[in-house]
Amino acid sequence: xxxxxxxxxxxxxxxxxxxxxxxxxxxxxxxxxxxxxxxxxxxxxxxxxxxxxxxxxxxxxxxxxxxxxxxxxxxxxxxxxxxxxxxxxxxxxxxxxxxxxxxxxxxxxxxxxxxxxxxxxxxxxxxxxxxxxxxxxxxxxxxxxxxxxxxxxxxxxxxxxxxxxxxxxxxxxxxxxxxxxxxxxxxxxxxxxxxxxxxxxxxxxxxxxxxxxxxxxxxxxxxxxxxxxxxxxxxxxxxxxxxxxxxxxxxxxxxxxxxxxxxxxxxxxxxxxxxxxxxxxxxxxxxxxxxxx
Ligand code: FES
Numbered sequence: 001x002x003x004x005x006x007x008x009x010x011x012x013x014x015x016x017x018x019x020x021x022x023x024x025x026x027x028x029x030x031x032x033x034x035x036x037x038x039x040x041x042x043x044x045x046x047x048x049x050x051x052x053x054x055x056x057x058x059x060x061x062x063x064x065x066x067x068x069x070x071x072x073x074x075x076x077x078x079x080x081x082x083x084x085x086x087x088x089x090x091x092x093x094x095x096x097x098x099x100x101x102x103x104x105x106x107x108x109x110x111x112x113x114x115x116x117x118x119x120x121x122x123x124x125x126x127x128x129x130x131x132x133x134x135x136x137x138x139x140x141x142x143x144x145x146x147x148x149x150x151x152x153x154x155x156x157x158x159x160x161x162x163x164x165x166x167x168x169x170x171x172x173x174x175x176x177x178x179x180x181x182x183x184x185x186x187x188x189x190x191x192x193x194x195x196x197x198x199x200x201x202x203x204x205x206x207x208x209x210x211x212x213x214x215x216x217x218x219x220x221x222x223x224x225x226x227x228x229x230x231x232x233x234x235x236x237x238x239x240x241x242x243x244x245x246x247x248x249x250x251x252x253x254x255x256x257x258x259x260x261x262x263x264x265x266x267x268x269x270x271x272x273x274x275x276x277x278x279x280x281x282x283x284x285x286x287x288x289x290x291x292x293x
Contacts, residue, residue: 015120023119026112040267046109047268054179054271056110057169059103064166066096067136071159074152090143093136093155100133110179113235113254113269118178121171128165132158181272182236183229188214188275188290195286201225206249208240211288215240216277217249218286219260226260227277227288234270262291 009015030043048055069092077085104126111122135158143151172178189212196209201220208230209216215230217239228249230239237253244250248266250257256270263274277288 009120009124012120012124015123019119019123022123023112026108030109030112043109044268046106048106048271049265049268052265052271052273054106054110056103056106057173059099059106060166060169062099063096063103064162066092066099067155067159067162070096070155074155078152086148090140093140093143097133097136097140100129100136104129104133110269114178118172118176121168121176122178125165125168125172128161128168132161132165134158135161179234179269179271181233183231183233183275186214186229186231186275188212188216188229188277189288190290192278192280192282192287192289195227195288198225198281198284198286201286204244206240206242206244208238209286211277216288218279219244219249221247221260225279225281225286227279227286228258228260228263229275229277232256232270233272233274234268239274 030039044050046055048058051058070089073085073089073092076082077089107126107129111119111126114122135154139151139154139158141151142148142154173180193211195211195216195218196207198220201207201218203220203222205219207218207220209218209227215238217228217230219226226247228239231237232239232251232253234251234256235253237251239249239251239258242250242252245257247260248257249260250267251270254269255267256265257267258264258270258274259266261276263276265271265273276291278291280287
């Protein structure tokens, strides 16, 4: 089933026709690499920088749970004829609709920084979820207008669309790996390991090195040498190809900004800290070891 679905999605070239102008529009509202100002603060809030974890999956639990409750309450109300349960079902339906808005806004903010297959599957996920919201909105209107049976039918359509959208959302994360921590399996050296001669490290320059089988970003500023994993936690781009900004590095792909001293996320779309390394100099060699979290 999974492979058939992938093939079906691959054939939907119209998705890219929609995605191109939509991403362009979103990036005009939320430009990448702005680093300061209200736009960046809102992006950080919606991505989940403050949470240390993407915000979107947490927010989606509310409509999914509320609409599951609607389905259960509707079923029991239909069997028992209880008006109280009908009212409870309508209330959970409306709760799901109210919660769908922030979930959608956070999801769109994450989606604008996707590309390739993650962009296509992400768009399909969003469109399916939008269809679910429309069906539930129509269901609520029908219920309020006294057409309960039609309202229940429309809720069923909404639930089926939501389940399909949730499947695609799971595919985006568990199969395509967005926005999974791209350094999750980078252990790095557990004890001090040589990275490069100190004399070879230029001042204030993002420099790529390697230690213990992991690519490391090194930066020398005066007497201090900082070391981070060179793979961006957000989508795997190379931080040493990015830009140095004071005590921070800015990723070349989507502008995530990390503090060189401890890997803290200063700006998203990354939400998890970049792994950082303790540094010592022994016999003019830079040695690094993974810092305790
Ligand atoms: Fe997206 Fe680094 S890969 S910000």
